[in-house]
Amino acid sequence: MIVDLQCIMPSLARVASCFHTKIVSTHEKARFPGVEHIEFKEEEAVNTARKLIEAAIDNFSRRDKSRVHIPKEKMDVVVGFTPAGEFHHLGGKYRATYRPLNNAIIEGRIRGVVAVVGCDNPKNQSGGSHIAMVKELLAHDVLVVQTGCSAIACGKAGLLVPEAAATYAGLGLREVCEAVGIPPILHTGACVDNSRILIECCNILKEGGLGEDISDLPVAGAAPEWMSEKAIAIGWYAVASGIFVVFGSPMPVLGSPNLEKMITKDLFDIVGGGWGFEEDPVKAAKMIINHLDIKREKLKLKPMMYQPQAVAA
Ligand code: SF4
Missing domain, CATH: 3.40.50.2030 (Rossmann fold)
Incomplete structure (x- = not known):
């Protein structure tokens, strides 16, 4: 999970520690305690994205299926009225x-x-x-x-x-x-x-x-x-x-x-x-x-x- 400059609570890192989720922060103004930081710079966007994808792949083996809870319910939405x-x-x-x-x-x-x-x-x-x-x-x-x-x-x-x-x-x-x-x-x-x-x-x-x-x-x-x-x-x-x-x-x-x-x-x-x-x-x-x-x-x-x-x- 990547967190940037948005309203994400710092406690998210503690919640994630109960699961298998790796959290990465990408904005210098939104560093979280105990979270790996991979700085995002526009001119290096593709390389940073690759690094993040590799981190996700490396983390896959930690996935504990018994802790994956994806709701079965689905809902259609029509969005994007500019x-x-x-x-x-x-x-x-x-x-x-x-x-x-x-x-x-x-x-x-x-x-x-x-x-x-x-x-x-x-x-x-x-x-x-x-x-x-x-x-x-x-x-x-x-x-x-x-x-x-x-x-x-x-x-x-x-x-x-x-x-x-x-x-x-x-x-x-x-x-x-x-x-x-x-x-x-x-x-x-x-x-x-x-x-x-x-x-x-x-x-x-x-x-x-x-x-x-x-x-x-x-x-x-x-x-x-x-x-x-x-x-x-x-x-x-x-x-x-x-x-x-x-x-x-x-x-x-x-x-x-x-x-x-x-x-x-x-x-x-x-x-x-x-x-x-x-x-x-x-x-x-x-x-x-x-x-x-x-x-x-x-x-x-x-x-x-x-x-x-x-x-x-
Ligand atoms: S929690 Fe509020 S401020 Fe944060 S993304 Fe949602 S609507 Fe926006």
């Missing part, structure tokens, strides 16, 4: 624009677009909060975009396939997904690709009919199980761009009533976005849905075409 590609999925070859998406929002088929992203937190049942939040949003005709570990959690639960629209999406969202053959959740990459979601917001804005600023759009972001410091930085750039962002557990800032008021209320008047904190993923989804409805009302959009669906198990 801001450029979405034109083609949503608009088709001849209407390669965001117009069909904007129209679906304006007409009340899709309530809004919400990014449910971020870490899978070992303090929760793995992925449980992501799945509960996403199901609630889909039933309320919210198109969900996902990245990172959040997308993996929902992918494993069978939510990243076009067929999921029939089971989990409200009637309006389902109509759109079935017309173009997309899943009700669009997977847009790793958690470091969250900036793509902001590009998508800009594309929606440029297409027209949904306001003048990102803060006008019926959109929001959520990280129901965040745990990495990186999630805070990502959340802040979304907030600073004018987006309402809900975290599961609060950042450790609530000891100061002034700061709490600043980031959860006052900030909306300054940058158009702000923070919300709610540990219950269904309650958090309802906060988000309420936020989308307020934005829709401000934009004077049509009422939603259909009543929300019951949330499927």
Whole structure:
């Protein structure tokens, strides 16, 4: 197993010592105690890769089959919706624009677009909060975009396939997904690709009919199980761009009533976005849905075409 500059806990080396897995670190800023280090340099990429493959081959004889636990369950996923590609999925070859998406929002088929992203937190049942939040949003005709570990959690639960629209999406969202053959959740990459979601917001804005600023759009972001410091930085750039962002557990800032008021209320008047904190993923989804409805009302959009669906198990 190769670990680089990513949110891998140093305790991984201790866990690996219980098995037959060799761990190699490759980034000078992410050296782990007791782990072999093979520095990765771009100009020597092929040689380094060979060295790593040889290390894996050498380690193969240590494999203890009784300690290999690969789950039998398999799940299909449809992934890789980039801001450029979405034109083609949503608009088709001849209407390669965001117009069909904007129209679906304006007409009340899709309530809004919400990014449910971020870490899978070992303090929760793995992925449980992501799945509960996403199901609630889909039933309320919210198109969900996902990245990172959040997308993996929902992918494993069978939510990243076009067929999921029939089971989990409200009637309006389902109509759109079935017309173009997309899943009700669009997977847009790793958690470091969250900036793509902001590009998508800009594309929606440029297409027209949904306001003048990102803060006008019926959109929001959520990280129901965040745990990495990186999630805070990502959340802040979304907030600073004018987006309402809900975290599961609060950042450790609530000891100061002034700061709490600043980031959860006052900030909306300054940058158009702000923070919300709610540990219950269904309650958090309802906060988000309420936020989308307020934005829709401000934009004077049509009422939603259909009543929300019951949330499927
Ligand atoms: S989503 Fe969180 S845990 Fe997953 S890779 Fe990104 S920062 Fe790490």
